[in-house]
Amino acid sequence: MKGMTVIVKTIASWVKVLIFLFGIYIIVFGHLTPGGGFAGGVILASSYVLLMLAFGREFVEENLSRTAASRLDCLGAFLFILIAILGLVFGGSFFVNFLYQKYLPGEALNLISAGTIPLSNLAIGLKVAASLFLVIFALSTFRPGKSTDKEE
């Protein structure tokens, strides 16, 4: 039997959406309220960990495969570097907040404000979520002491 009992599976299928939404909220409002990319990314990864504990590893692998997670990881890192290099191109120095200073000042305490900071939060959140998911996936696949040839 894969995963845990029916009770755990039902509760997990209700709660997973709330955890995922909370992670997205923490990331998107990272420049206004406490939180940010790292904490939100960990919450996103923990919603997948809940699914993995309740339904088993194969269920999660169908939803978000290992290659897709690695691609998301690389995409997050690439976006963060891209924001930094765009600062070099448009603002004159690496990591300068060119959006806020030149193009989109915005009003403080609004959702669209602070230039590149929300974008950086998104990139970091994507990266952290995919990385922690990959680590937990690798740790759950790894079984010490067994022959690797016999599996599959």
Next chain:
Amino acid sequence: MSIFFVLMLFIIIAAIIAVETRNLLSSVICIGAIGFGASLMFLFLCAPDIAITQIVVEVLGLILLIRATISRDLTFIAGDREFFGVVVSVVIVLVIALVGIEVFETLPDFGTPIFAQVPDAASQTYIREGLQKTGAANLVASVILDFRAYDTLGEATVLFTSIIGATVILRKRPKKLLGEVDE
């Protein structure tokens, strides 16, 4: 102020139990108690960002550690400690405590940071001009993603490298068998 001493006592007792107990599962649970105590301390020190990060990482790490502990057959530790190791540890702890007491005497009081006495210090500038210069209401976000973005880049690089290492070492089947050689 007394809440800090209560939490500190709680953390120290949990740490001692985590080291001394012979059951691996209760040791892991005590490590979780240390993390949650630290998170509460951050919260009472008005640092909600760090408190959120601490509690979230603690939950994830606790899940991993409990998973790793209950899947093992051997959850009890047998055997005694070596005498020489205990003596060396006690001597090192005593030396660090003596030096630490001397050092902590020179620190400023709790709640009166030393940079508050210097008006041109970098942290004072961040607090004063952070909102005008970056537009972010959360000053922590404006520091880690604008003023000190290089730091975040380094952190992301460390995370990326460790993920590469973990996925390479912990993969299910090797790409190359033991006898094979490079071509």
